[in-house]
């Protein structure tokens with residue numbers, strides 16, 4: 001009698017989990033994919049949903065449809081459920097509202113969440129951008145702020161509604177600030193009677209001394225110039241110390257002197273910190289995993305948890321290193337890293353099942369892109385043999401556009417995004433401005 005198929009469970013259908021499932025699906029294993037949502041989300045374009053440039057279905061795809069080819073093979077089950085705990089001793093997952101789920105091998109690809117650096121109370125006033133729900137919430141806040149400003153009687157009353165603050169000048173913060181300026185300068189001017197939307201102030205606050213800190217200084221400088229040209233007020237060396245419903249307090253240093261400043265704003269967006277999913281803490285408690293300062297799980301070279309070769313952690317939740325030539329290097333929290341880890345974790349499980357040794361993870365870095373706004377972006381490519389190719393401005397923006405369309409999941413989504421972007425390019429329109437009457441929107445309008 002043949003032995004039953006081994007059960008491989010994958011938590012998360014983001015970039016890492018999706019790639020792992022695809023790589024496992026042709027093998028003789030029983031796969032279960034668990035995600036709390038019913039969709040795969042293309043996070044690199046999420047800011048476009050938050051700023052009303054694209055609708056949600058253009059940047060996401062139902063998991064069952066995305067994996068329909070793999071489902072046909074008969075060894076994949078997809079469950080929509082929240083994994084609340086991992087019982088490493090019993091090799092079971094605890095799911096909300098259903099029976100525990102057993103595994104022989106587990107891949108944890110639960111991603112990351114926002115970190116408010118010990119000030120979780122700031123979340124209420126400064127939402128971050130990670131999920132579709134976050135994007136809807138930010139969109140309601142941004143659109144609602146202009147509506148609220150139109151109803152104000154005085155300039156003093158109006159000013160905080162027309163001041164937008166983005167905290168954190170990484171790629172997401174830069175994209176958000178650049179796009180909000182574009183909305184104020186080009187999309188809205190003819191549509192309001194009492195306010196002049198071109199007077200909107202968009203402030204980008206950054207703790208370090210430059211924007212896009214992961215890029216080389218020369219591209220950071222280019223990005224800063226492009227942001228300033230678009231109309232963003234870029235303030236670096238600013239450490240945020242308090243956020244409430246009325247504004248942001250931050251400190252700047254001048255030699256030994258620290259100066260506190262207050263910026264009144266009713267719309268604050270948090271793009272400053274990320275922390276590993278809470279499932280990292282479950283692995284620390286139940287599998288003895290070590291977490292780094294950002295709550296990510298420190299993994300072995302083959303991406304498994306030390307002492308638990310049956311548990312792999314990948315993507316944004318893993319503090320992984322790349323074992324190529326020279327010293328091992330930390331893997332950045334980007335989608336190519338998650339995808340490559342997904343493939344390696346799947347291949348290592350299959351190797352183990354064949355009685356072979358697992359391989360160390362090696363990250364292939366193709367470079368880094370970030371858009372700043374219309375016709376403005378920076379590109380830092382790593383091309384084999386040639387080395388680094390760096391450029392900025394209009395051609396970098398075109399490169400960014402086509403790269404994102406290429407990597408977007410689903411043929412329909414690619415077409416829709418291309419049409420929407422072409423339309424927006426010629427008209428400056430942002431078609432996804434319709435906001436549902438949720439309690440949150442009601443509270444903005446009433447406040």
Ligand SMILES: Cc1cc2nc3c(=O)[nH]c(=O)nc-3n(C[C@H](O)[C@H](O)[C@H](O)COP(=O)(O)OP(=O)(O)OC[C@H]3O[C@@H](n4cnc5c(N)ncnc54)[C@H](O)[C@@H]3O)c2cc1C
Pocket residue numbers: 011012013014015016017034035036037039040041043044045046047081082083084109110111112129130171172277279314315316317333334335336338369
């Ligand atoms: C706004 C934004 C912009 C970005 N832009 C870029 C970019 O331009 N280029 C780039 O390379 N990278 C970008 N990134 C980073 C990139 O998206 C991540 O590195 C990548 O998504 C990590 O993949 P992952 O599989 O680890 O996690 P994710 O893609 O975050 O997927 C995690 C999955 O796990 C599920 N999940 C989480 N917890 C549970 C639970 N308890 N139970 C069940 N399911 C759960 C979630 O629903 C989700 O589907 C961006 C990220 C954000 C947030």
